Amino acid sequence: MTNLPAHPDFTLTLTASDWRQSEFINIQKLCRVGEEMDEIKDVRINHSKEALNGDRLFHRLYIRSQVGSPELFIPLFELKTFLRSHEIGSIAMENAPGFVRQGFALITPAGCYYGLEENGVVKSLGLHDATHLAEREVSRLVRQFSLIYVNWCNCLVVTP
Numbered sequence: 001m002t003n004l005p006a007h008p009d010f011t012l013t014l015t016a017s018d019w020r021q022s023e024f025i026n027i028q029k030l031c032r033v034g035e036e037m038d039e040i041k042d043v044r045i046n047h048s049k050e051a052l053n054g055d056r057l058f059h060r061l062y063i064r065s066q067v068g069s070p071e072l073f074i075p076l077f078e079l080k081t082f083l084r085s086h087e088i089g090s091i092a093m094e095n096a097p098g099f100v101r102q103g104f105a106l107i108t109p110a111g112c113y114y115g116l117e118e119n120g121v122v123k124s125l126g127l128h129d130a131t132h133l134a135e136r137e138v139s140r141l142v143r144q145f146s147l148i149y150v151n152w153c154n155c156l157v158v159t160p
Contacts, residue, residue, distance in 0.1 A: 005090035
């Protein structure tokens, strides 16, 4: 965390559980993503149930351990241009002072993309508050940059 925002246009505030729940990963990690997803599906099927209000209650949790870093290498200006986003924001974490060091956020009609960048290169990229327009934009993004998109909570994997 840092006291100064990396990008001044706006601030995206995330909770700790939002971080990397829907993310883009280097396509070379597809097998590891599949193995992690199998474990998550097992927990959803065999170790959880739906409550009367529609929430899912889990009796066991799975902590991802195989994928590690997303290993992205996308120029931030290229991503911003591709997404037709005009402003770059910073990231704050709920219940934590300051801003995420090297954090950035880009807003499109499909949702808010966020991640970490080093020297103008995107190293991690997630999607928060996806709208109904996200499916098409995510498909274009994975094709353009040879990525995979993973929504861990919904057990969804999108490949080029």
